[in-house]
Amino acid sequence: GAGVSQTPSNKVTEKGKYVELRCDPISGHTALYWYRQSLGQGPEFLIYFQGTGAADDSGLPNDRFFAVRPEGSVSTLKIQRTERGDSAVYLCASSFSGGYNEQFFGPGTRLTVL
Amino acid sequence: KNEVEQSPQNLTAQEGEFITINCSYSVGISALHWLQQHPGGGIVSLFMLSSGKKKHGRLIATINIQEKHSSLHITASHPRDSAVYICAVGTSGSRLTFGEGTQLTVNP
Numbered sequence A: 001g002a003g004v005s006q007t008p009s010n011k012v013t014e015k016g017k018y019v020e021l022r023c024d025p026i027s028g029h030t031a032l033y034w035y036r037q038s039l040g041q042g043p044e045f046l047i048y049f050q051g052t053g054a055a056d057d058s059g060l061p062n063d064r065f066f067a068v069r070p071e072g073s074v075s076t077l078k079i080q081r082t083e084r085g086d087s088a089v090y091l092c093a094s095s096f097s098g099g100y101n102e103q104f105f106g107p108g109t110r111l112t113v114l
Numbered sequence B: 001k002n003e004v005e006q007s008p009q010n011l012t013a014q015e016g017e018f019i020t021i022n023c024s025y026s027v028g029i030s031a032l033h034w035l036q037q038h039p040g041g042g043i044v045s046l047f048m049l050s051s052g053k054k055k056h057g058r059l060i061a062t063i064n065i066q067e068k069h070s071s072l073h074i075t076a077s078h079p080r081d082s083a084v085y086i087c088a089v090g091t092s093g094s095r096l097t098f099g100e101g102t103q104l105t106v107n108p
Helices: none
Strands: A005-007 A010-013 A019-024 A031-037 A044-050 A053-056 A065-068 A075-079 A088-095 A109-113 B004-007 B010-014 B019-025 B031-037 B043-049 B052-056 B059-064 B069-074 B083-090 B096-098 B102-107
Touching (some): A010 A019, A019 A109, A031 A075, A031 B096, A044 A065, A044 A075, A075 A088, B019 B083, B031 B069, B043 B052, B043 B059, B069 B083
Antiparallel strands (some): A031 A044, A065 A075, A088 A109, B004 B019, B031 B043, B059 B069
């Protein structure tokens, strides 16, 4: 069966550009999470969706970061005016209904801002 | 101080050795997760537990809620066990808070 998929797998962009990262969760999973992992660090929480709505966006570092999930399935993480410090692996995970449920992770998108 | 701390940060073992990785946390949790991350980034969930002990093959995870401590044990370690092991706790709502990971290398 299909797991969580993320595209692109790698993205190289220039400082100041806009990027979109896509996550396709496991079919039927209502909860979707975005995390960011810098080199040598554990992942950090960014945002959690339950269905179409962002249930917790307290991990978004600033207003350059925004995420949507308009139909309750695919989610897009959008980063405006990228900075070199945004370089990281962006991980997406989904779970059946959030809360006390196992999260299944995608392979991540490695973002490099030059 | 991080909410989730792991030790050791790096661990090198010989094939066949018994391995223990420790995780301490400072917040109230709904569940604790042990995750495995191989080079290239893919993360796999190994265990999710809120009390007691779980076993899967050569892997054992324990948690002591009163002491806010968990351990991951690997028996009869093998080079294919080489990976980063990450402890994560479920806190408010559904978000996970992660430790920095333990890089395990098992030499043949």
